Amino acid sequence: MELSQLRIFQAVAEEGSITRAASRMHRVPSNLSTRLKQLEENLGVDLFLRERQRLTLSPAGKVLLGYAERMFALQAEAEAALRGGEPAGDFVIGSMFSTAAIHLPPMLVRYHRTWPAVNLQVQTAPSGELLEGLLAGRLDAALVDGPLEFAELDGLPMFEEEMVLITEAAHGPVKSAQDVAGLEVYAFRQSCSYRRRLEGWFVASRVPMAPPMEIESYHSMLACVIAGGGIALVPRSMLESLPGRDEVRVHQLAAPFNRTTTWLMWRKGMLGANLRAWIDLQQGGPVAG
Incomplete structure (x- = not known):
């Protein structure tokens, strides 16, 4: 099994x-097909399910992909160590969508200017999917809603967010979930931690929450709320960046639903030079690992 074969396998999987x-x-394509077939023959297993025009x-x-990602990460770390640890x-x-939109841009620019030799890549998804990516080795680090307790992961708190509920402008004050009972709910898919916080808020008030309409954009969520009749839970920093924010009513929530902390997480034992540099730029000083 060669790294070049694993690179092909990874590309086809993605x-x-x-x-x-x-x-x-x-x-x-014929070259990739041949190398992939050789890899499957050497391992004695089928790595893909061939369904119509797509490979899954x-x-x-899935097992091999996790190991392959870790091998590539170790290769990059070894190369960095041989270059003097740079x-x-x-x-x-x-990164979560809101974090990528609000907090990440200046961090990315600063990192790229400081370490131009790093091929920096960003993938956005809800927290649950980001954690899966970390554990599977597809991500080197992730900015997720925390705190989190995973035996396989380490992390550091990065910044706090205030979470607010938004309704149409004409809606009255909201003191509990009872005040919005029966209204349409706009949220990201089930793996979103902010959606789970909203569900918890309804549970705390002993009020059933309507099945969420899943939307993949804060802009679309805001537009739906402006159109009338629905609610959404959003970070205040994200809301303040959106056009049309003055066309909704903003409601503060009581603790513990009003605040959340974004954490930087990574796999234990994988605090390499690239990640150390990221943490140092954001917080200053060396990090033990």
Whole structure:
């Protein structure tokens, strides 16, 4: 099993297609097909389920992908160590949507200017999916809603967010979930930690929450609330960045639903040069690992 074969396997797994993976790697599809078949023959397992025009990972493929990501991370760390410990190679960081929009841009610019040799990549998703990416080795670090207790992960608190409930402008004061009972709820998909906080707020008031209408954008959530009849839970910093924010009514929530802390998380034992440099730039000073 060669690293070059694993790179091909990783590209096909991410693209779901040999043709798209070949285009991404600037190679011909037949070459990738041959190398992938050789890898499966050497391992004695099928790495993909071939369904119509798309390839999906088999159970064995999912296991191998996790190991492959860790091997690539270790390779990058080894190369950095041989260069004197300076950050280099790939560094993939995950982020919640609101964090990526509000807090991440200046951090990314500062990091890239300081360490231009690092191939910095950002992937956005709800907290639950980011944690899955960390544990599977697809991400080197992730900014998620915390605090979190995972035996496999380490982390540091980065900044606090105030969470607010928004309704249409004409809605009256909201003291509890009873005041919005029966209204449409706009939220991200189930793996979103902010959605779970909203669900917890309803539970605390012993009020059933309407099945959420899943929306993948804060802009769309705001537009739906402005249109009337629904609610959404959003970070105040995100709301203040959106056009149309003055067309909704903002309601403060009681503790513990009104505040949340964003954490930077990573796999234990994987605090390499790239991640150390990220933490040092944000907080200053060396980090023990």
